[in-house]
Amino acid sequence: MSLSKLPGFGIIRYAxxxxxxxxxxxxxxxxxxxxxxxxxxxPAWLYQKVDDMLYSTYQRLVLLFFEHATGLEIFFYGDADDIFKKNENVLYISNHQSTVDWIACNMVAVRQGALGHLRFVMKDGLQWLPLYGHYFYQHGCIYVRRGRFSQQKMIRSLEYLQQERIQSWIVLFPEGTRYDPSKPEVIARSERLALASDLQPLQHHLTPKSKGTWLTLDKVRRHLDALYDVTVVYQGSYSHSQGKRARTVALIDFLRGFCPAMHIHVRRIPMSEVPETEEAFQRWIHQLFQEKDRIVAPFYSQAAGSAQEMAARFRGRRHRLPLSATVPSLLLYAALAVPLFGTAVGRWLYARVLVGGTLAGYAWLALRAVC
Known part of the structure; x- marks a missing residue:
């Protein structure tokens, strides 16, 4: 029996x-x-360049556990091989179904060497995460408030990313919330939204909300090289016994090893092909999600097979991230932990950063009213 199959091993690995x-x-x-x-x-660009390098070291530590420790297999489709050879600024849009979706962004970006350039458009509640909430805004992420969306505050944040020497992958999930088959009321509301806009309801996704995506695109278009249209499928999200789609694995269960593989389809769309008017863009992005429906449909049917079978069927390619991309970050943070936890001064500093940094961050965000 392999170590990963021992009772309780998943819980230990998660912990x-x-x-x-x-x-x-x-x-x-x-x-x-x-x-x-x-x-x-x-200059702001110099701060951001070093900050991006720092951010990359931490996210590589995250990937060590999500890719290597879990034994995850990742299969890429579409234009993935092409984008891995590029170095460009992009608007990254993806379907949204799991708390792991932001890790999928890491998995794509690290293979282009752009991990530090990720800037997420995030729901406002995340600003209250200890330490992270304040930092994400300082990194160039943008908070938006549901129901009371402020265009001016979003524009103010986007102005920072318009600086020529700041590289960015601006990440949006146009559905706004996760698609969850256990929440039929959310799906029904999404279908009504589509019909009200004279659009065809989607089968496997929520109707994309185009307003925030269009605003982002309109303000930073001239700084972008392309739009990456990403579709993610988590292996095991279909129940053959029940004959229907199952709830997608969440972050905790993902680290416990309940998702053996991921399928990531990437389509690179040059900015010249993206509509330049808001009305045309609304219909265009809905068409992108109709195409996503077509891509994921075989994975959510009785015809769905193993990860390897599906990859062979749709010409996916397994892509392993080398250990050299993640292990150095583990060694770096392990080395930093020695003086921090091994000395009284280090423990004092650690506690002050954790508590003081969190409270100071909350105060700064409240005063700035960032969303």
Whole structure:
């Protein structure tokens, strides 16, 4: 019996992975805060360049656990091989079905060497995450408030990303919330939204909300090279015994090893092919999601086979991330942990960063009213 099949191993792996990732956060933020203070008189692009490098080291640690520790198989389709050879600024849009979707963005970006350039458009509640909430905004992420969406505040955030020397992958999930088959009321509301706009309801996705996506695109279009249309499928999201789609694996269960494989389809669309008027864009993005429906349909049917069978059927290619892309980050944060946890001064500093950094971040976000 392999170690991963031992009773309770998944829980142990989840506990260790989460402990290391969460435990390393104050280490990361201590380094970042030092750089933030030093960089105050420097150009914004220079601050962002170093910040992107720091962000990449931490996210590589995250990928160590989500890719390597879980034994996950990842199959790429479409234009993936082509984009891995590029270095460009993009608008990245994806379907939304799991708390792991942001990790899927990491998995695509790291293979282009763009992991540090990810800037997420995020729901406002995430700004209250300890330490992370304040940092994400400083990294160039954008918070938006559901129901009370402020165009001016989003435009103010987008102006920062318009600077020529700041590289960005701006990430949006146009559905706005996750598609969950256990919430039929959300799906029904999405269908009514489509019909009200004279659009065909989708089968496997929620109707994309085009307003925020269009606003983002309209403000940063001239700084972008392409739009990446990404469709993610988590193996095991269809129940053959019940004959219907099952709830997609969540972050906790993902780290426990309940998702053996992921299928990631990437379509690269040059900006010249993206509509330039809002009305045309609304229908165009809905067509993209109709195409996503077509892509995922075989995975949510009785004809769905193993990950390897589906990859062979649709000409997917397994892509392994080398250990050299993630292990150095583990060694870095392990080395930093020695003086932090091994000395009284280190433990004092660690506690102050965790508590003081969180409270100071909350205060700053509240005063700035970022969304």
């Amino acid at each position: 260790i992975s989460t402990g290391i990732m969460v435990g390393a956060a104050p280490e990361y933020f201590a380094i970042w805060m030092g750089w933030r203070l030093i960089s105050v008189p420097l």
